[in-house]
Amino acid sequence: MRAERVFAYGAATGLLGDLLLGDPRRGHPVAAFGRAAAAVERVLYRDHRGRGALHTAVCAGGAVALGALAARAVRRSPAASVALTAAATWSVVGGTSLAREAGTIGRALEDGDVEAARARLPHLCGRDPQALDADGIARAVVESVAENTSDAVVGALVWGALGGVPGLLGFRAVNTLDAMVGHKSPRYRRFGWASARLDDLAGWPGARLTAVLAALAGPDPRGAVRAWRADAHRHPSPNAGPVEASFAGALGVRLGGTLSYGGRVEHRPVLNLQGRAVAPHDIGRAVRLSRRVSWLALGVCAGARLFRKGRKA
Numbered sequence: 001m002r003a004e005r006v007f008a009y010g011a012a013t014g015l016l017g018d019l020l021l022g023d024p025r026r027g028h029p030v031a032a033f034g035r036a037a038a039a040v041e042r043v044l045y046r047d048h049r050g051r052g053a054l055h056t057a058v059c060a061g062g063a064v065a066l067g068a069l070a071a072r073a074v075r076r077s078p079a080a081s082v083a084l085t086a087a088a089t090w091s092v093v094g095g096t097s098l099a100r101e102a103g104t105i106g107r108a109l110e111d112g113d114v115e116a117a118r119a120r121l122p123h124l125c126g127r128d129p130q131a132l133d134a135d136g137i138a139r140a141v142v143e144s145v146a147e148n149t150s151d152a153v154v155g156a157l158v159w160g161a162l163g164g165v166p167g168l169l170g171f172r173a174v175n176t177l178d179a180m181v182g183h184k185s186p187r188y189r190r191f192g193w194a195s196a197r198l199d200d201l202a203g204w205p206g207a208r209l210t211a212v213l214a215a216l217a218g219p220d221p222r223g224a225v226r227a228w229r230a231d232a233h234r235h236p237s238p239n240a241g242p243v244e245a246s247f248a249g250a251l252g253v254r255l256g257g258t259l260s261y262g263g264r265v266e267h268r269p270v271l272n273l274q275g276r277a278v279a280p281h282d283i284g285r286a287v288r289l290s291r292r293v294s295w296l297a298l299g300v301c302a303g304a305r306l307f308r309k310g311r312k313a
Helices: 003-021 029-044 049-073 078-092 095-110 114-123 134-181 193-217 221-234 240-251 281-312
Strands: 255-261 264-271
Touching: 003 078, 003 095, 003 134, 003 281, 029 049, 029 078, 029 134, 049 078, 049 134, 049 193, 078 134, 095 114, 095 134, 095 281, 114 134, 134 193, 134 240, 134 255, 134 281, 193 221, 193 240, 193 281, 221 240, 221 264, 240 255, 240 264, 240 281
Parallel strands: none
Antiparallel strands: 255 264
């Protein structure tokens, strides 16, 4: 079986596994990687960019090497290769867990239980829940659904199409490192610089594909394109900007504005200013759009591999 079919069958099986099963309750491979990266950090940490770059190279390179060795070990067996790709896809994508967490918060808000929604929000994003009212929580959830559609699903599929199992594992490793050390705290401003920049590079193609597919699959394609063109560049993140702007325009809502992380207040530009404020029922709309985007991304990535192989033949 050719490599492009291995990816198509394996990625589809893995994405279906995520839909039916969600993340494993115990022994999640991403959590295991996080523990290993933290152990490497304890050995290498210095408040220095060079040490941070070495940490990134060891951790991300190790994940890629592990994927390459596993793929090489099963390369003579098409069934085993498909199974490995499916397992890798299932372990690195997180669409179902994202939808479940968002849905739990959305139901609490619709029931008027703001305290329950606040208690659950840290499971989804790093905002300060006590600083948010019901509408602010709903906006934070929609923004997280949009951004994580790219980070937790589409980006992984893009790199899986480009690099197979090593690409899948490498992308998730880079994304996890950014979440661990890529923020601008005093400890990680220099040490985490390499992880943050590498995550920006790795996330670039997936973020643009996510924005395109959100425009195509959303209820207002023109609004999505308009918001993307007008507002994406104003977002401080080069990848979250296109994704959040496209989701905002597609759903007809406003995203961005004032937010708080760890007691630090940020005033971000508003995306899709002409949209309305986010309401709790928009969480379900965002989740449904995220699912459509995820399955379309699988089709695009698998189709691109098959088309590329056909052109070479």
